[in-house]
Structures are given as C-alpha cells and as structure tokens.
Amino acid sequence: MGRYIVRRLMQGVLVIFGVTVFVFVITRLVGDPVKFMLPLSATEEERAARRAALGLDDPILTQFIRFLGDLLRLDLGESTFVRGQPALGVVFDYLPRTLQLVAIGIILAVACSIPLGVIASRHPGKAVDRLLTTASLIGLSVPQFFLGYVLVIGFTVRLPWFQTGNGPWHTNLVLPAVCMALPAIGRLSMVVRSAMIDELNAQYVKVARAKGLSQRRILGVHALRNAGIPYVTLLGWEVIRALAGYTVVVESVFNWPGLGFMAKKAINEQDFFLIQAIVFVVAVMVVVINIAVDIAYKVLDPRVKLS
Amino acid sequence: MTAPDGYTAQHREEEQALDAEENLQGRPFELSAVQRGGLFGDLVRDKLGLLSAVFLVVLILAAVFAPLIAPADPNQGDLGRVMYSPVWNGGTWAHPLGTDWQGYDVLSRLLFGARTSLIVGVLVVVLAGTFGVLVGLVAGYRGGRTDRWLMGWVDVQVSFPGLLLAMLLIALVGGSVASVSIILAINGWMVYARMTRGVVLSVRERPFVEAAEMVGATPSRVIFKHVLPNLFTPLATLVVLEFARIILAEAALSFLGLGIQYPGVSWGLDIARAGDHELFGNQWLIIYPGLLLTLTVLAVNLLSSWLRVALDPLEREKRFAAAVTGKSDSGAAL
Amino acid sequence: MSATEAHVPLLEVDHLEVQFFTRRGVVQAVRRVTLSIEKGETLGVVGESGSGKSVMAQTLLGLTELPGRITGGDVRWKGQSLVHDAESTLARVRGREIAMIFQDPMTSLNPLLSVGQQIIEVLRRHLGMNRQQARTRAIELLDLVGIANPTARVDQYPHEMSGGMRQRVLIAMALSCEPELLVADEPTTALDVTIQAQILELVADLQQRLGLAVMLITHDLGVVAGLCDRVAVMYSGKLVELASADELFANPAHPYAAGLLRSTPRLDLVTERLVSIDGAPPDLVAPPPGCPFAARCSLATDECVAEMPGLHSLEGGRKVACWRPFEAGQPGGRS
Numbered sequence: 001m002g003r004y005i006v007r008r009l010m011q012g013v014l015v016i017f018g019v020t021v022f023v024f025v026i027t028r029l030v031g032d033p034v035k036f037m038l039p040l041s042a043t044e045e046e047r048a049a050r051r052a053a054l055g056l057d058d059p060i061l062t063q064f065i066r067f068l069g070d071l072l073r074l075d076l077g078e079s080t081f082v083r084g085q086p087a088l089g090v091v092f093d094y095l096p097r098t099l100q101l102v103a104i105g106i107i108l109a110v111a112c113s114i115p116l117g118v119i120a121s122r123h124p125g126k127a128v129d130r131l132l133t134t135a136s137l138i139g140l141s142v143p144q145f146f147l148g149y150v151l152v153i154g155f156t157v158r159l160p161w162f163q164t165g166n167g168p169w170h171t172n173l174v175l176p177a178v179c180m181a182l183p184a185i186g187r188l189s190m191v192v193r194s195a196m197i198d199e200l201n202a203q204y205v206k207v208a209r210a211k212g213l214s215q216r217r218i219l220g221v222h223a224l225r226n227a228g229i230p231y232v233t234l235l236g237w238e239v240i241r242a243l244a245g246y247t248v249v250v251e252s253v254f255n256w257p258g259l260g261f262m263a264k265k266a267i268n269e270q271d272f273f274l275i276q277a278i279v280f281v282v283a284v285m286v287v288v289i290n291i292a293v294d295i296a297y298k299v300l301d302p303r304v305k306l307s
Numbered sequence: 308m309t310a311p312d313g314y315t316a317q318h319r320e321e322e323q324a325l326d327a328e329e330n331l332q333g334r335p336f337e338l339s340a341v342q343r344g345g346l347f348g349d350l351v352r353d354k355l356g357l358l359s360a361v362f363l364v365v366l367i368l369a370a371v372f373a374p375l376i377a378p379a380d381p382n383q384g385d386l387g388r389v390m391y392s393p394v395w396n397g398g399t400w401a402h403p404l405g406t407d408w409q410g411y412d413v414l415s416r417l418l419f420g421a422r423t424s425l426i427v428g429v430l431v432v433v434l435a436g437t438f439g440v441l442v443g444l445v446a447g448y449r450g451g452r453t454d455r456w457l458m459g460w461v462d463v464q465v466s467f468p469g470l471l472l473a474m475l476l477i478a479l480v481g482g483s484v485a486s487v488s489i490i491l492a493i494n495g496w497m498v499y500a501r502m503t504r505g506v507v508l509s510v511r512e513r514p515f516v517e518a519a520e521m522v523g524a525t526p527s528r529v530i531f532k533h534v535l536p537n538l539f540t541p542l543a544t545l546v547v548l549e550f551a552r553i554i555l556a557e558a559a560l561s562f563l564g565l566g567i568q569y570p571g572v573s574w575g576l577d578i579a580r581a582g583d584h585e586l587f588g589n590q591w592l593i594i595y596p597g598l599l600l601t602l603t604v605l606a607v608n609l610l611s612s613w614l615r616v617a618l619d620p621l622e623r624e625k626r627f628a629a630a631v632t633g634k635s636d637s638g639a640a641l
Numbered sequence: 642m643s644a645t646e647a648h649v650p651l652l653e654v655d656h657l658e659v660q661f662f663t664r665r666g667v668v669q670a671v672r673r674v675t676l677s678i679e680k681g682e683t684l685g686v687v688g689e690s691g692s693g694k695s696v697m698a699q700t701l702l703g704l705t706e707l708p709g710r711i712t713g714g715d716v717r718w719k720g721q722s723l724v725h726d727a728e729s730t731l732a733r734v735r736g737r738e739i740a741m742i743f744q745d746p747m748t749s750l751n752p753l754l755s756v757g758q759q760i761i762e763v764l765r766r767h768l769g770m771n772r773q774q775a776r777t778r779a780i781e782l783l784d785l786v787g788i789a790n791p792t793a794r795v796d797q798y799p800h801e802m803s804g805g806m807r808q809r810v811l812i813a814m815a816l817s818c819e820p821e822l823l824v825a826d827e828p829t830t831a832l833d834v835t836i837q838a839q840i841l842e843l844v845a846d847l848q849q850r851l852g853l854a855v856m857l858i859t860h861d862l863g864v865v866a867g868l869c870d871r872v873a874v875m876y877s878g879k880l881v882e883l884a885s886a887d888e889l890f891a892n893p894a895h896p897y898a899a900g901l902l903r904s905t906p907r908l909d910l911v912t913e914r915l916v917s918i919d920g921a922p923p924d925l926v927a928p929p930p931g932c933p934f935a936a937r938c939s940l941a942t943d944e945c946v947a948e949m950p951g952l953h954s955l956e957g958g959r960k961v962a963c964w965r966p967f968e969a970g971q972p973g974g975r976s
Contacts, residue, residue, distance in 0.1 A: 146597035203748035212736030245470030
C-alpha cells in the first residue's frame, strides 16, 4: 500500500506542477503582472522599474527556473492585492473558512442523499420514486448562484431567519452550506438510486433472499456496500468540484470570506502571485482527495489491488 | 382507477390488441405493431419528457428568432424608461416584461440570453466532443505508448481546477461567445476521450476481433465498423448531459463577471447585475433569468433521462412489466 | 390419489402457472405444472432452456420477480401454501427448511464480504448463534463440503476461490441450517466437467448422510442418471413425463424424453451419428392449442396438433402427457 501511495503522490506532483506551470506561462505571456501593482497614476518608468525589480524583463526561461526554485522553497511571491503579504500566507488565512463551508456542505449532502436514494430505489417507477427523482433533477439543475439568491431572498430578506457574511455558524453558515449541498444531493441521490437498483437486481441479492435474510440486512449490508463504490467516486468528484470551483460562486453570493471569494478578487485585480498561490493550493487539495478516494476503494472492495 | 405510472394509456391499447389477437388461434403476434412510432411514440407517452422537449423547441425558436421578436435592443438602455412594470402590472406592450434600472428591456435580454446559452452550449459540445472523441479513438485504437501518453494527459488535465483556470483565462483574454466557448471546450473534452476510448477497448475485447486476428485479418476495419454503432448511445447521453453542464458553467462564469461580458448578453450576467442592484428591490429581475436557466437545464436533464431509458431496451421492458402487473391483480384463481 | 396416500408430501406443486408480462406479449412460462417430492427423495427436473424449469424452481421460495408473476395454482410445503398469503411461511422456510443453490457461483456470492461472513449471517439469522459459535460451525460446514484448510478459507473472499470451490461454499451455505429440501438449479452448468462430477458426488453424498430431499434442475440427462430417484421432464412450460429414473432411462414414454435420450452421446453403444431433435420449441407468447411438442414429433397426428394431452397416470405413479406414449422406440444405436 505504501508503494502505491508514493506512486500516486508522484503523479500528483506532476499534476500540481502542470497546473502551476500552466498558470505561470499564461500570466507571464498574456498578462502584465505589474499592471495593478502600482496605482494607476504611476508613470511608465515606474512600471518599468518595478518590472525590472521583479525580474520580469529576463527571458522567460530564466524566469521559469527562478520560479521553480522559489516554488521548491514554497515562496510564491507576494500578493499585490493584500499589500506585501506573502501570497501563500494569504491563502492559508482564507482557506479555513472555505473548508468549513465545504465540510458542512458535504456532510449534509451525504446525510441526505443516501436515505433519499435508497428510498427511491425500493419502488422504481412508483410515485415516491418519481417524486424524489424529479426533486433531485430540479436540485441539480438549479444554478448554484441563483439558488443562493433564492435562499437569501427567501430566508434573509423575506423571513429574517439567517444572515450572510462572516458570522456565527448557526446563522451564517446554514444558507451557504445548503446552497453548496443541494445540487450535490441531487446528483448523489441519483447515483445511489441507480446503483441500488442495479445491486438489487444482482444474483447475489437473489441468493441472499433465498437464504432468508431480512430486507434490512440485504439493503444495508449487501446492496449498499456494493453501491458504495460508484458513490465514493462521485462523492470525491463532488468535493473536488466544490473546492476547486464552486466555492467561488457560493462565497460571492453570500459574502463568505473564503478562498473562493479571494480567488475572484485576485483574478479581477490580476494579482498573479496570489492567483498562482491559490491554484497551487487547490491543486494540492485535489491530488490529496483523489488519493483518499483510491484508498477508500481499497477499504470497500477487497478485489482492488493497488500495487 | 389511476395507475401510479404514465403507461396506463399504453397498457389499455395493448390489452385491446391482445384481446383482438387472441381470437386468431395459434398465430404468434407482434405487439410492436400496436406501438405506433416506436421511439417517438414513447416520448409522447412520457409526459415529462414531452414537456421538456416542447419547452426546448420553443426556447430554440425564441433564441433563433430573437432579433426579430425582441421588443428592443438588449444593449440599449433607455434611461427615460427606467423600472417599468410588466404588462400585467400596468406596463406597456412595448416592454412586455418591463425594464430594469438601466432602462434595458427585460424580455429582450432574456431572449438574447437564451441565444447565448444555446450557442455556447452547441459550440462547446461540438468542439470538445470532436476533439475528445478523436483523442479517445486514437488512444483506444493504437494502444501502447500512444494510449498511455494520451490518457496520462487526460488524467492530468482532469485534475486541473477547471473553473478557476477558466476564470483566469477569460480575465486575460476577455469574454465573448467565442472565447468562452473555446475555453470551456478546453476544459471539457476529457470526458469524451475517456468514454470513447472505453468503447473502443470494449469492442477490441470481443471474440470476433480475436477471431479476425487469428485468421490474419487486420482488426482495424472490423473494429471501426463496430465502434461507431456502439458509440452512439453513450455519446448521445453524454452530449445531452454535457450540454446541460455547459449552460450552467457559462452562466456561472458570466455571473462572476468572468464569462460573457458586455456587449454580450447572458442570463448569468443579468442575475449578477440584478443581484447587486435589486436584491432588496425588484427581486423579479433576479428571478426571471434564474428561472429560465433552471427550466432550461431541467428540460435538458429530463430529456437525457428519457433518452437513457428509451435507448436501453432492458429498462423499457422493466418499466412496462412494472406498469402492467401493477395494474392487473394477481388473482390466482384457476 | 389412492386411499393409502392420505399423507401430505413434503413439497407439492399444484397446477402452477407463471406468466411473464413483456412488451411482446404475455409469456406462458409455466403452464399448470403438477409434481411433488417426498421426504428424502431426489427428483430431477429436466428440460431445455425455456422449458420453465428454473422459473418453477424460483416460485418455491417466492423469488419470482417482475416481469414474471404467479398467475395460477399453488405451491405447498408440508401442506402450507408458499404462494398465497405466504409472507410468514416464506420467512420461516427460506434458507432454513428449503435451501436453494443457483447456476452461477461467480455472481451468487457478494464480492465484498468474506465467504465465512456469508455463511455466518445465515446461521445467526435462523439459528440465533453468536459470532463465535457461527464461525466454528461455518468452518465445520466448509470441511463438510470438502474444502481443504477451512480455517484459512473461511476468511477469504469469493474472488480468491475457484468456481468449483465457490459452488461448494454455496452448498455449505445452503446446508448450514440443515434444510429438508435442497433445490439445485443447474448447479454444475457453469463448471468444468471434472468439477461437475465432484460437485454431483458431493451432493449425492450429503443427500445420503443428511437425508435431504433434493430437487435437481438440469438440462443434462447425464447429471440426472447417477443421482435421482425420479425424473420430471418439462417441455415448453408443461410437465410431459414423470417417472422413476430407471423407468425413464430404460423405457421413455414421451417422444421428447425418448428424443433426449437418443441425442445424448453414450459410451456403451456405438452410434453412427448423433441424433438431434429437429425444430425449435414453440413461441411461449402464443403457444399452440395442442401438444407443444407436436411440431417436432415424428409421431404427431391431427389429434396431437389440435388437442392438448392431459397428464395421464400410468401404473406405479408414472405420468405422461402424450396421446401416443411408448411408441417412440428405444434409445437407439447398435451395441
């Protein structure tokens, strides 16, 4: 197992490297990092001087090598937006908030999707199933930012139960978490449903029934476990989807001061060092989650050989 | 007596046919003759699927004819006609859904927004799909190192944070239908590649390919002849699902200001504008584009789930049996 | 039913009717089949694919699933119906008094649970054993079915075992609660020929030792020969002949049974060619009104085509559904 993790980590390093290089190249070639660093009134000489100071006049290859060196020392430069702070530091300041949001959202998603999916799979085609399926389809069709506004309008403006922005978790985290969770619940419950239907039609379930096992046991121990495999795949993908992208949207709507919120600002302000740092950290998280999913497979399914 | 399932009408038709046929002894009958129109007939009977199809057709027509039916230029704000109410609330027919705080006509923006969403959706699916399928074909067909390298590339790119990178690229390059489509395609071709490669590999596994190889025939043509038909169903389902995802992705990017930008018109953009400006005011300005977005994506998703059932004969069979036996009681009388 | 047979047979299938509701039409899978099994008896049920034998077997434990449904008749276990209002009876009987093993050992076991766990859960469910007792018993059972090194094997997963071994595990699982009837639905079809023989020997051995009744379902007459006391031959959803194994092999009454015997390759007789039965079974959606075998039968008359032969009782409890029994001649070849 250890050898496997090492191998996956190396693949992960490749990914992280790939992303970071990509961002590096794009920003250097297409954009002008200095543009927003100085106030708009700055003269061209001042800009040129700044560029020289940052080594941006050097040939791209030199810059790249210097960048690699910096990267290895985890020095991703200084954020321009948050004046003078090391970019990586800024990222870690805002990361916890995003992690909170995503964690609660995912827990909510799992807690709802499994029971919903199981119930729907028991009587496919009947009323309960159709209802749940339609609800799931609606859930996964609603754009998250629109959902966010609907929740804000509904529950902060019309019915002042919750608030937005930074604040205590029970009032401020509920709505954004629900917003994050709802489409995921839609998608995940559909997977549970179809996986369970497949499993319930499998031969070993027929055998289990012939053995006289209780319906509860057949569902919970036999079918659900097998359905867990595709579920875990999708769950991993949902977490990545949230972390690597949709926190930006949700945090914007709810003014939640997390990494996504920061990413949007960084991109708008063209603070390349900060962008670089954010993308780097996100890539690392994605790699870690992928490895976690693989390990989960191994735990669930004894047939999986990870060598 | 109502059946829990929409197959009631179909079942009644077929029962009548059964009765009619049973009078002719010994002749095996084919019920499929009774089911008029096959696939299309199925769609008509599945109410939700039908509704979705109708909605989408209307939407497509509206989008195509937008320049003709829109009451005004969506980008021309008339500051003299600010915050008009919709027609049913005292407004004028010149602006049937009213105007917003900058004088833009709401209906026009909705129509042109539909245009944007659909065009971007189609463009991305075509670009990403073509590229992805090609890569998948090459990888699956050639195998070996080509396969490993191509799939390695897919694996790496799949791990890239797509939305963030799209945002970054748009910020650098500027947002238009073309740039957004290209960037979303760059982010989204991998899934086609993986699927296609999977199909090619599964065809290669088939015994007849091995047999062909043993006889000395090159399996290439045989594989090709059999890949395309096997590709059709999963590709069709994937395309429809991707279409839905792209519409949402474009809307999200535009919402963030890093997608379609002025002078482009997008529902996502409108939701952002209205959200900033009218959250405590006329909330309908947020709801109209949002609702249309949701309904469009929902319609596409419903259509895709109908498609999946329609294209899988086993599913259809099960549904049918469930309906029929649900209605007829077991009545074990001899 | 004669005056002396007032007792209730162990298992009784009484004019059972099973239909499948498909888009193409209603398939008559099992058409008024009647048979019975006594305590300790081995009944072979023989027929080709589509004869309805597996469908019938599944009704015994209430395993009939959509699109199939039991639409007529009854199945009785020790006099109690397993079809009508049978929830509690089935719950009591499944796995405990009647056990079933299926055709494909590959998919019959849950790949995610160990073999031992899958035996243990049956023991705990029906016999209320605790984990330790159940585990010990599971190891005993594995030993009983001839698996070497059972203490190690009990924790293994299905994919770590061969097909034959998995089938043994399934047999162990089936016998764990000492049932009175074992239903084996094509237990050897998915296995190699050599393993087939081993499994059949095992079943025969266990049957003698434990006094089990066995219903052995197969399309292979060779499988039936060594093991079964009586044989029921099914064709196109109907029972066409019921006889003791000896009688059937020596002197088949129904032309189909005779045809089957003729087409089975034999080592003790020299035959010039393998004789097969021409034609194909009739469409089960609209079965012909007369004998289902009429289209393929060399003895068929107009009466055969027009009217369905009922199940006539012959001497010694033998039954046949044919207008011209015993005319098909001996299983052929020169010796």
